[in-house]
Amino acid sequence: MHKAVMTSQYNSFLEELWNEFPGLSEKEITDITDHNILWTLDEYIKAGYVNFKTGRKELYRLSILLENFAVKHNVPLLATFETEKRYKYVEDRYIEILQKIPKAWIIGNFNNPFLAKQPPKTAQVVSCDGTNISDMWIVVTKNSTGPFGLIAENMGDGQYRGFFSTNPSVIQRSIDNISKFLRISIEI
Secondary structure: OOOOOOOOOOOOHHHHHHHHOOOOOOOOEOOOOOOOOOOOHHHHHHHOEEEEEEEHHHHHHHHHHHHHHHHHHOOOEEEEEOOHHHHHHHHHHHHHHHOOOOOEEEEEOOOOOOOOOOOOOOEEEEEOOOOOOOOEEEEEEEEOOEEEEEEEEEEEOOEEEEEEEOOHHHHHHHHHHHHHHHOOOOOO
């Protein structure tokens, strides 16, 4: 007689999150490309929840909107990077951002989490190498109602799928999952 082995039917961070919040993955996909209307952060916030499939350019733009919000409102920021190269692309801007906000978590698929340009002590740099967070593009900050932001998964060929959400329960679950997987404490 064999023992049944339990395995997770989901292996992606995004799929596991959507599994915890049934129905979100089925919501209509919104075109956030620049040939559509360029959304402001206020428009994303007003929408509340937006599913998308898109490229790097649109995610980069949305990331900047979230980072600027964190600086303007002096609130914490969580950002993930799939590779050291992706972090290096924004490193100078990030060093500047990190000096203007109270706390930040920089999580990346880093072989060596000791970055060449040392961020301020208020920034915690963590490697997610070998985890299901390695393929994620996440930028989260907070407003008066709680954490909100962008959760996207690299699907290959420069394409991503994911969502923007202002639902504190959904975003907090994302933060909790990251904290659990990486054995760190993230409080946004």
